[in-house]
Amino acid sequence: MAEAAFRTIGATTYLCPLPTVLVGCAADGGWQNGGAGKPNLITIAWTGICCTKPPMLGISVRRERHSHALLLASGECTVNLVGEPLLFAMDYCGVKSGRDVDKFKALGLHAIPAEGLDSAPALAEAPAYLSCKIRQVVPLGSHDLFLAEIMQVSVAQAYFRTDGSIDEQAMALVSFVHGKYRATGSEIGFFGYSVASDAVLQRRMPGTSRPKPNRSTGKHGAAHARGKRPDGET
Numbered sequence: 001m002a003e004a005a006f007r008t009i010g011a012t013t014y015l016c017p018l019p020t021v022l023v024g025c026a027a028d029g030g031w032q033n034g035g036a037g038k039p040n041l042i043t044i045a046w047t048g049i050c051c052t053k054p055p056m057l058g059i060s061v062r063r064e065r066h067s068h069a070l071l072l073a074s075g076e077c078t079v080n081l082v083g084e085p086l087l088f089a090m091d092y093c094g095v096k097s098g099r100d101v102d103k104f105k106a107l108g109l110h111a112i113p114a115e116g117l118d119s120a121p122a123l124a125e126a127p128a129y130l131s132c133k134i135r136q137v138v139p140l141g142s143h144d145l146f147l148a149e150i151m152q153v154s155v156a157q158a159y160f161r162t163d164g165s166i167d168e169q170a171m172a173l174v175s176f177v178h179g180k181y182r183a184t185g186s187e188i189g190f191f192g193y194s195v196a197s198d199a200v201l202q203r204r205m206p207g208t209s210r211p212k213p214n215r216s217t218g219k220h221g222a223a224h225a226r227g228k229r230p231d232g233e234t
């Protein structure tokens with residue numbers, strides 16, 4: 001008998017790759033003046049953008065995490081992107097609790113006030129961070145889903161090119177693939193590249209060749225090439 005093309009492995013969280021982020025949180029802003037409300041970092045892989053207008057993301061956090069109470073108390077968080085230089089810290093913040101250890105201190109990292117927020121710390125060493133206000137908490141089971149509005153995005157000066165664009169490649173962002181950390185590698189396409197005109201393709205990715213687009217998709221290709229939808233907007 002012929003072997004089946006697929007083998008079932010059960011109803012698991014087998015969605016990958018995912019980003020891993022360092023979520024900054026604190027009960028209040030006291031830490032900024034040397035007072036209470038110690039800042040904390042928690043590693044989160046159950047995260048993703050879930051709305052464009054307003055810009056929103058979700059982070060899923062187990063109720064037993066120290067950070068869970070901080071998120072509820074302040075209604076704020078930062079979502080700090082993780083590049084390879086932060087890989088060790090990202091793993092450490094995912095296995096140590098803020099109940100037991102000051103993760104900033106232990107790792108030699110620095111908490112800074114986040115743009116537009118009162119309490120949640122941003123990570124000074126992150127390539128970029130998103131300042132978020134929590135709008136809804138949805139209990140799902142093992143995790144509570146915090147739905148948060150992105151109020152501001154701050155990108156480290158070092159990642160701006162001279163023309164003002166942002167060099168994400170230089171951030172060396174890390175992804176999470178079923179329990180393992182992976183480098184994201186080099187750019188191999190862009191939003192709409194499958195239907196972009198040759199001129200756009202050569203401007204965005206010089207030297208790239210691809211099979212001729214299917215004529216039936218030509219209309220969509222023209223819309224993308226004229227920039228009707230910003231890159232990556234879904």
Ligand SMILES: Cc1cc2nc3c(=O)[nH]c(=O)nc-3n(C[C@H](O)[C@H](O)[C@H](O)COP(=O)(O)O)c2cc1C
Nearest residue numbers: 043044045046061062065066067094095096097098
């Ligand atoms: C790669 C990675 C991803 C993780 N993702 C999540 C997650 O999405 N949600 C969660 O509740 N815990 C997640 N954890 C576990 C927490 O980060 C971990 O329990 C942490 O020590 C909690 O810190 P806290 O007690 O200071 O809040 C993850 C850990 C790692 C290493």
